[in-house]
Amino acid sequence: MLKFNQIKLPKFSKKSAIAVAGGVLFLLFVIAIFRSMPSKITLLEYDNYLQAGAIQNAIIDNNEIIIKTQNGNFILPKEMINLNELGQKVAVEMSSDYSFIWIILILVLFGFISFIIFKFIPFKEISKSKNKLEQPLDNISSQITPVVSNISFDDVAGISEVKSELIEIVDFLKNPSRYTNLGIKMPKGLLMVGPPGVGKTLIAKAVAGEANVPFFYQSGANFVQIYAGMGAKRVRELFSMAKSYAPSIIFIDEIDAVGKARGGNRSDEREATLNQLLTEMDGFLSSSGVIVIAATNKIEMIDEALLRSGRFDRRIFVSLPDITDRSDILNIYLQDKRHNVDIDLVARSTTGFSGAALATLVNEAAINALRNGREIITNDDFKAVENRVIDGKKRIHSLSQNEKQIQAIYQSAKALMAEFCSINFNQISLLNDKFGLSDSFLSSKTDLLGLIKVHLAGISALDLIAGELYTNSKDDLKQAKNIAKELVMDYGMGTRIKPDDDEPGLLLEQIRIEVDELVVKMRAEIESLAKFLIENESASKSDVIMIIKRINNG
Structure with a gap:
């Protein structure tokens, strides 16, 4: 049998003892509260207490009366008793607020529980965890600052x-009354579309600099947060601060990060942020003096709601610089450097370079000159680093002379076919073009067939003139197939209302034959325009028309 001193009793720490004592006190406190609460009694029981003189005092509380006796407190409706009779025997008080006693008791109880919590839960840990949660939200305002x-x-x-369109925005920011007095509303939003490195951010800064207004820069990725509600909060604070500094410019770079089309891989936080952005753009007037400029190189991924009228009303397409633009860009980057460079020669050898790539090229050429102990940059420095820049920039497509010839024939055939079929275009270059139907609500079968001919013209021209086909036709073939499929399957413009799966392919074969015949007739114009493209790298619609007239009149 175990002796008393051998029995191991559980050890209680000081904190545990205080907690147990606190728990007991809390229990007694609750019991006392419940015991002090008045109980309901019948009218007969009330009469017995009244006749026996057991009622010590009474309190009228709204439509009820509380009587206090040695046996406890009781409550019954005021209408059931005779207050005159009661008042002759005991003192009757009017309660200013009987519930005030209960409020005091509840506050005391709350204070007691708070004391226990803060006594036994380390305050530093509470404060630390709280700060971790609040810190991202508090830091948002400090990160949104104008420059x-x-x-x-x-x-x-x-x-x-694009400068002419931007000058209007600048003038509106400088002289808003000039437009508002005539009832003119400037676009709320301006979307710049173009490949990476063409200077979309620099253009937005130039607009702010020309207008001399505050510039708020935010990347679309900054709105995508892991904390729920933070992205929407950042959008609200951005627009609120921009309005307070109006006139001002908000620039959202890579807006596709936050404005991606909804559906599919759903993200509630991303959608909440996008909805907040839509709400803010709807919520401010065009006369508020705040203009939103956004940039993207993936316009096809942006939600349609962002692109509708009243949000990003105006779109500006910024393409890769042509030979003239590259010369101007190189002049700017070399103006503060000592050099002996044939800028036109460098511009001709850097087809496909963006503005950012040219900046890198100039910097690398300067480093190469310094490495070789020279203070003056020469063409040899550009030749030495050109391949290094090309290899380091996957998106740069530097064309050889043979590739320029191929691209010139391909693009020239498309432009001439577009002019022949009345398909809209403004300009073509060795690497870029944009052909499309008119902005009318309806498109005819002739329009769609003409667009297919444009996409197939380059293939026919290369087959005829170069005697070879190349991989540059990939995107045009895809477009031609999609249009042919929609024409036959969706619009019922084929030979039968209910077509079979082979009809789009047969239609493409038939159009290819027609395009081949047209390209043979256009060969002189194609070769002449191709020569113009090799020399200038781009051609406007007026240049195309001029060459057509020159060949036909010659």
Whole structure:
């Protein structure tokens, strides 16, 4: 049998003892509260207490009366008793607020529980965890700060085509009354579309610099947060601060990160942020003096709601610089450097380079000159680093002379076919083009067939003139197939209302024969325009028409 001193009793720490004592006190406190609560009694029981003189005092509380006796407190409706009779025997008080006693008791109880919590849960840990949660939200405001841009249009080369549209925005920011007095509403949003490195951010800064207004820069990725509600909060604070600094410019780079089309891989946080952005753009007037400029190189991924009228009303397409633009860009980057460079020669050898790639090229050439102990940059420095820049930039497509010839024939055939079929276009270059139907609500079968002919013209021209086909036709073939499928399957413009799966392919074969015949007739114009493209790298619609007239009149 175990002795008393051998029995191991559980050890209680000081904190545990206080907790147990606190628990007991809390239990007694609750019992006392419940015991003090008045109980309901019948009218007969009330009469017995009244006749026996057991009622000590009474309190009228709204439509009820509380009587206090030695046996406890009781409550019954005021209408059931005779207050005059009661008042002759005991003192009757009017309660200013009987519930005030209960509020005091509850506050005391709350204070007691709070004391226990803060006594036994380390406050530092509570404060630390709280700060971790609140810190991202508190830091949002400090991260949204305006800057005053010192960049002007003179500092940005290669934007002659988009400059006219941007000048209107600048003038509106400088002289808003000039437009509002005539009832003119400037676009709330301007979307710049173009490949990476063409200077979309620099253009937005130049607009802010020319207008001399605050510039708020945010990347679309900044709105995509792991904490629920933070992205929407950042959007609200961004627009709120921009309005307070109006006139001002909000620039959202890579807007496709937050404005991606909804559906599919759903993200509630991303959708909440996008909805907040849509709400903010709907919520401010075009006369507020705030203009939103956004940039993307993936316009096809952006939600349609962002692109509708009243949000991003105006779109500007910024393409890769042509030979003239590259010369201007190189001049700007070399103006503060000592050099003996044939800029036109460098511009001709850098087809497909973006503005950012040219900046890297100039910097690498300067480093190469320094490495070789020279203070003056020469063409040899550019030749030495050109391949290094090309290899380091996957998106740069530098064309050889033979590739320029192939691209020139391909693009020339498409442009001439577009002019022949009345398909809209403004400009073509060795690497870029944009052909499309008119902005009318309806498109005819003739329009769709003409667009297919444009996409197939380059293939026919290369087959006829170069005697070879190349991989540059991939995107055009895809477009031609899609249009043919929609024409036959969706619009019922084929030979039968209920077509079979082979009809789109048969239609393409038939159009290819027609295109081959047209390209043979256009050969002189194609070769002449191709020569013009090799020399200038781009051609406007007016240049195409001029060459057609020159060949036909010659």
